Amino acid sequence: MLNSYSSADKVLLAVDCIIFGFDHEGLKILLIQRDFEPEKGKWSLIGGFLKKEEVLDTAAIRILDRYTGLQDIYMEQLHAYSDIDRDPVERTISVAYFALINIENHNAELIQNYHAQWFSVANAPKLIFDHDSMLRHAIRRLRYRTSIKPVGFELLPEKFSMRQLLELYEAILSKELDKRNFISKINSLDILIKLDEKDMQSSRKGSYLYMFDKEKYDAKLLNDFVLNL
Amino acid sequence: MLNSYSSADKVLLAVDCIIFGFDHEGLKILLIQRDFEPEKGKWSLIGGFLKKEEVLDTAAIRILDRYTGLQDIYMEQLHAYSDIDRDPVERTISVAYFALINIENHNAELIQNYHAQWFSVANAPKLIFDHDSMLRHAIRRLRYRTSIKPVGFELLPEKFSMRQLLELYEAILSKELDKRNFISKINSLDILIKLDEKDMQSSRKGSYLYMFDKEKYDAKLLNDFVLNL
DNA sequence: ACTATATAATGTAGTTTTTACACTTATTAT
DNA sequence: ATAATAAGTGTAAAAACTACATTATATAGT
Incomplete structure (x- = not known):
């Protein structure tokens, strides 16, 4: 049993990121166009390989x-994907993460250099592999997560209007809300600060603009809320 | 970028299983006592290594x-754990799964041979590593899963009384229920068959004994229910 | 300065769901 | 016959949810 360590197989471990953003057009993901074979020219999630002395979260x-x-971004491990031929190049297990970013903040130059591009989730192209x-899965998880944790705000500017928040949830849930x-319902959570400032656009x-009140939320010491929209 | 495959590190991938059972004493897990160093004599989840040509689900x-x-058991992937020193022997990433079994059906001889043993979740010993x-995490996931999918039944005999079902949910949620x-609430889900048979113990x-009506449930074509207990 | 325009902001009545709670029934061991 | 034990059952009050329409405000255009 001890020597099972030495006899066990080692495999490549990849990390793939579903990077969500949100703007007036709706919910978006950042994709990259592969510039090498196989699947050259096809669209792909952004990924990389885990280094031996690296934790998965750190790799993501x-x-x-x-x-x-971007740094200090909300990320969450999603699932490990391990179909035998999921990557035709070599046996690779991939651990997927999803990230929620304020789309205004990303480095546009960087993504251009990498041939990356934002796509509406609603009409994203077919992607490579799995x-x-x-x-x-990421969308399903995002729906669940935003219904119990205050993470939707990660997709918005620091200051946002109720309309933006409404449209964000509509985009996440793919349905109209009253x-x-x-x-x-949002007000009953009592986790927003209403500012004196207004969005005049x-x-x-x-x-009126609002901010997420992290102190107040943390002080409540509740683990989760339930937001039935 | 293509040669990043060849330059990337390979690591050991383990699979650890949280095996849940349920009996009159409550919710239980199956643990194994390590008979080799390090942590010899300590209690551990049941695990093994992923084989190169094997899918994670299959390894579990x-x-x-x-x-x-046991075969044909409900299992679900939980999370990948990758702390650098989580396993002191060698850099190992572990993907955890949890299983729900009818505790009456397990092979008692087998687990004895492996020095495995059932423990109440409530007072399980300290376990090795992470x-x-x-x-x-598994308990948290089990609570969520049983609130939206009819998987609690996996922990019960095929025929069970309402009291057993009640006590199962009480054990999973660690709280008393009315x-x-x-x-x-269970009846409103409309997924049980009430048998003519009675449990006279x-x-x-x-x-009266009940069975889960899988046909009826599947026919509903609903993805999830919401069971607010 | 008046008016038109466009979105923001706000409240309620009806319905459904959830909660708290206690007595009667069925069986058998004595 | 009766004592004992868990099974089985209903309701009223509270809370949550739903559907829905009008008024308020700032400015751009005249």
Whole structure:
């Protein structure tokens, strides 16, 4: 049994990132066009290999940083994918992560250099390998996560209007929400700060801006909420 | 980029299984006592190494079978654990799975041969490596999963009484539930068959036995239910 | 300065769901 | 016959959820 360590097979471990962003057009993901075979020219999630002395979370952070120039981003491990022929080049197990970023903050130059591009989740191209499956899982997980944890805000600017928040949740859930009911449910969570500032872009009247109140949320010491939208 | 395959590090991949069972004493897990160093004599989850030409799910199934003699068991991938020194012998990433078995069916002789043993989840011993963390995650996931999928039944005999089902959910959630409210919520899911048979062990009056109606459930074509207990 | 326009902001009544709670029934061991 | 034990059952009050329409505000255009 002890020597099972030495007799056991070693494999390549990849990390693939589903990087979510959000803007006026809706929910988006960052994809990269492969410039080498196989599947050259096809679209792919952004990924890389795990280094031997590296934790998976760190690898995901490293990869995200490399392609977006962003640090301190919400990331979450999704699932390990291990189909035998999932990568035709070599037996590779991939651990998928998803990231939620404020799309305004990414380094546009960087992603251009890497031939990366933002796509609407709704009409993303077909992806290589099992990346479509990863994306589907990520969306499902994102729906669940945003219904119990205050992570949706990661996709918005620091200051945002109720309309932006509403549209964010509509994009995540792929369904229309009633504005009044939505606002009262959000308000009942009691985790936002209403600012004196208004966003004057969207209308003549202007709409108040809000911020996520992390201190207040943490102070509640509740683990999860339930946001039934 | 292509040669990043050849330059990338390969690592050992382990699979560890949180095997849940349930009996009159409550929710249990199957643990094994290590008979080799390091951590000899300590309790551990049941695990093994992934083979090069093997899918993770298959490895989990193989490991479960080896220690319990059971096939066709509900299993679900939990998370990949990758702390650098999580296994002091060698750099090993572990993918944890949890399994739900009918505890009556396991092969008692097998687990004896392996020095495995059932423990109440409530007072399980300290486990090696990061296995305590895996167990905590597994319980959290089990709570969630049983609230949206009809998998709790996997832990019960094919025929079970409402009391058994109630006590199962109480064990999973670690809280008392109101009997009448529980029964009406379960009944409103409309996924059980009430048998003519009674369990005469528990009381003079005897309690009706039920079975999970998989056909009916599948026919509904709903993905998930919500069971707020 | 008046008006038109466009989005922001707000409240409620009806319905459904959830909760808390206690007595009767059925069986058999004595 | 009766004592004992768990099984089985219903309801009223509270809370949550749903559907829905009008008024308010700032400015751009005249």
